[in-house]
Amino acid sequence: MSIQLALDGVSRSFDGFKAINELSITVDKGELRAVIGPNGAGKTTMMDIITGKTRPDEGSVLWNQSVDLTELDEAGTARLGIGRKFQKPTVFETQSVEDNIALALANERTVWATLFHRRSATEAARIGEILELVRLDGERAAQAGDLSHGQKQWLEIGMLLAQDPELLLVDEPAAGMTDAETMRTAELLREIAGQHTVVVVEHDMEFVRALDCRVTVLHQGHVLAEGSLDHVSANPEVVEVYLGR
Amino acid sequence: MGLIDRRMGIFLAGLFVLTVAIPYGNMAMEGQPVPSYVVSLLGKYLCYALLAVALDLVWGYCGILSLGHGAFFALGGYAMGMHLMREIGDRGVYANPELPDFMVFLNYDALPWYWYGFDMFWFACAMVLLVPGTLAFVFGWFAFRSRVTGVYLSIITQAMTYALMLAFFRNEMGFGGNNGLTDFKDVLGFDLQSDVTRAWLFGLSAFALACGLLLAKAITQSKLGQVLIAVRDAESRTRFLGYRVEEYKLFVFVVSAMMAGVAGALYVPQVGIINPGEFSPANSIEIVIWVALGGRGTLVGAALGAIIVATFQTVLTGWIPEIWLFALGALFVFVTIFLPKGVLGLIEGRQRGQATSRKRSADREDGLDLDVRPESMRGGGRP
Ligand SMILES: Nc1ncnc2c1ncn2[C@@H]1O[C@H](COP(=O)(O)OP(=O)(O)O)[C@@H](O)[C@H]1O
Numbered sequence: 198m199s200i201q202l203a204l205d206g207v208s209r210s211f212d213g214f215k216a217i218n219e220l221s222i223t224v225d226k227g228e229l230r231a232v233i234g235p236n237g238a239g240k241t242t243m244m245d246i247i248t249g250k251t252r253p254d255e256g257s258v259l260w261n262q263s264v265d266l267t268e269l270d271e272a273g274t275a276r277l278g279i280g281r282k283f284q285k286p287t288v289f290e291t292q293s294v295e296d297n298i299a300l301a302l303a304n305e306r307t308v309w310a311t312l313f314h315r316r317s318a319t320e321a322a323r324i325g326e327i328l329e330l331v332r333l334d335g336e337r338a339a340q341a342g343d344l345s346h347g348q349k350q351w352l353e354i355g356m357l358l359a360q361d362p363e364l365l366l367v368d369e370p371a372a373g374m375t376d377a378e379t380m381r382t383a384e385l386l387r388e389i390a391g392q393h394t395v396v397v398v399e400h401d402m403e404f405v406r407a408l409d410c411r412v413t414v415l416h417q418g419h420v421l422a423e424g425s426l427d428h429v430s431a432n433p434e435v436v437e438v439y440l441g442r
Numbered sequence: 443m444g445l446i447d448r449r450m451g452i453f454l455a456g457l458f459v460l461t462v463a464i465p466y467g468n469m470a471m472e473g474q475p476v477p478s479y480v481v482s483l484l485g486k487y488l489c490y491a492l493l494a495v496a497l498d499l500v501w502g503y504c505g506i507l508s509l510g511h512g513a514f515f516a517l518g519g520y521a522m523g524m525h526l527m528r529e530i531g532d533r534g535v536y537a538n539p540e541l542p543d544f545m546v547f548l549n550y551d552a553l554p555w556y557w558y559g560f561d562m563f564w565f566a567c568a569m570v571l572l573v574p575g576t577l578a579f580v581f582g583w584f585a586f587r588s589r590v591t592g593v594y595l596s597i598i599t600q601a602m603t604y605a606l607m608l609a610f611f612r613n614e615m616g617f618g619g620n621n622g623l624t625d626f627k628d629v630l631g632f633d634l635q636s637d638v639t640r641a642w643l644f645g646l647s648a649f650a651l652a653c654g655l656l657l658a659k660a661i662t663q664s665k666l667g668q669v670l671i672a673v674r675d676a677e678s679r680t681r682f683l684g685y686r687v688e689e690y691k692l693f694v695f696v697v698s699a700m701m702a703g704v705a706g707a708l709y710v711p712q713v714g715i716i717n718p719g720e721f722s723p724a725n726s727i728e729i730v731i732w733v734a735l736g737g738r739g740t741l742v743g744a745a746l747g748a749i750i751v752a753t754f755q756t757v758l759t760g761w762i763p764e765i766w767l768f769a770l771g772a773l774f775v776f777v778t779i780f781l782p783k784g785v786l787g788l789i790e791g792r793q794r795g796q797a798t799s800r801k802r803s804a805d806r807e808d809g810l811d812l813d814v815r816p817e818s819m820r821g822g823g824r825p
Pocket residue numbers: 211216234235236237238239240241242243820821822823
């Protein structure tokens with residue numbers, strides 16, 4: 198299997214504090230990977246680095262073993278095929294649910310293309326499909342700002358799907374969801390994996406168990422352990438810093 | 443939704459009625475119920491309205507709170523003023539066929555190179571668009587690329603107009619120093635003092651305002667308009683969707699600056715003067731007040747706001763001139779606190795009667811949001 202994403206010896210400090218420290222992670226194409234770790238472990242910062250929001254001080258981030266992601270900005274990595282869901286659900290609050298999805302749909306992103314864009318029947322159908330998948334078809338015309346926290350999470354996941362990225366970076370998707378919603382999110386992410394590569398950051402152990410995938414434990418910006426959930430749970434260091442809290 | 447929704451339809455209809463009625467009352471009715479100066483005064487209001495629409499396009503829809511839009515207006519005005527100066531020809535006090543009076547007075551022996559071409563009307567018209575457009579492009583290119591947002595952006599736009607004001611005050615700049623450009627005689631051969639010319643300029647201002655409104659409406663209703671609103675509401679999210687935010691900001695900023703330039707160009711022949719005072723930072727701040735008062739992000743509201751404030755100003759300065767600035771300040775505070783959706787929001791809210799709670803929460807989102815945390819200051823990202 199070929200490698201989708203490879204971080205090698207990545208470090209980044211903020212005001213002398215090493216948020217990411219010699220981090221090396223490899224994710225295969227089509228893989229579903231969970232990243233866990235205590236608060237402040239650097240999970241979000243890792244995503245910032247992959248998406249070009251934050252530049253590492255050292256190390257390389259390779260996409261498909263060829264493109265150096267540290268050279269790109271957010272829009273650049275997005276156009277390359279990296280989609281990201283924020284830790285705090287971020288949707289376009291004053292626009293309708295439908296328009297939120299439409300804005301995310303894979304399309305030409307230039308000023309001219311958007312100025313003269315007309316929504317095609319294919320697009321409308323795709324929007325419908327996605328809304329159904331994330332169970333928001335009833336809220337199509339609602340303002341995104343009026344959705345509940347959990348619904349906003351879903352909408353953002355829907356936007357992610359609309360982008361049709363090769364790699365999805367999903368930061369704490371289950372926050373603010375009910376148990377049933379959480380399980381459904383896990384199920385959805387499992388479905389998506391295979392066709393897409395998915396990296397999920399999550400705190401909720403039930404959720405990670407439901408993902409049933411390889412787990413990377415991050416601690417102080419460094420990989421502490423990697424393997425199946427049972428494998429890492431058995432690691433005494435992991436238990437000490439994270440699970441045993 | 444078409445370009446002409448209810449709000450736009452009512453406004454354009456009203457504008458059309460004015461465009462017919464005002465010149466008619468001035469020129470065709472017994473006893474001249476509309477004095478000539480009023481025609482030009484109203485024409486000036488319409489130019490302000492177009493300027494307000496230009497600002498609303500960037501501020502209301504893209505969150506770019508420009509405190510320097512007066513500069514684009516003034517540059518458009520100067521471009522037109524330069525043409526009007528050249529058109530005076532040898533009828534000036536010094537009767538120099540080549541040099542405007544102020545240049546003769548300042549002992550220029552030749553026309554500065556940047557005055558070349560302004561004797562041609564079409565060239566001046568092109569410059570009305572190109573000069574503000576180019577300034578906006580260069581300024582926006584640097585500002586948006588380095589991700590200057592919020593208060594920081596507002597401050598540098600203010601600095602831009604202030605710097606231009608200081609520059610235009612200098613006699614050596616060749617734009618008439620603090621007197622500016624004035625004593626215009628005619629435009630395209632038509633006497634600027636005649637009622638017919640005034641009526642034409644008034645009508646053209648109304649036409650420009652209508653075109654500006656429709657253009658802004660077309661932009662904001664397109665998918666590009668949705669991207670602009672996305673940038674306003676969640677800039678970073680928009681980037682992660684793959685939109686190059688700086689390109690969108692640059693586009694709308696340049697369009698807006700050109701619109702402001704056109705407003706300035708129509709303003710100058712109607713007031714008969716353009717001087718560096720038009721670049722003053724206070725002028726640009728006043729534009730923001732017009733938009734806030736009328737209703738940010740509504741276009742039509744911005745135009746209304748400009749007209750209301752300008753009318754108010756004319757009445758008040760004729761009555762007790764000292765209190766105008768205080769009244770303006772008080773008005774701004776009042777609107778910010780009590781009318782977050784502006785006058786238009788008030789009128790439309792009344793019409794619809796009981797607003798649902800959903801609508802109300804949406805109003806809050808849309809309110810006069812001066813929130814200006816710069817992304818670059820939130821730490822650590824890209825420089
Ligand atoms: N832009 C930044 N500026 C300063 N410190 C930051 C920045 N981003 C992250 N950090 C710090 O880096 C550490 C890791 O944060 P983060 O990646 O958000 O952790 P996690 O997502 O694993 O909870 C934290 O201590 C945080 O305060």
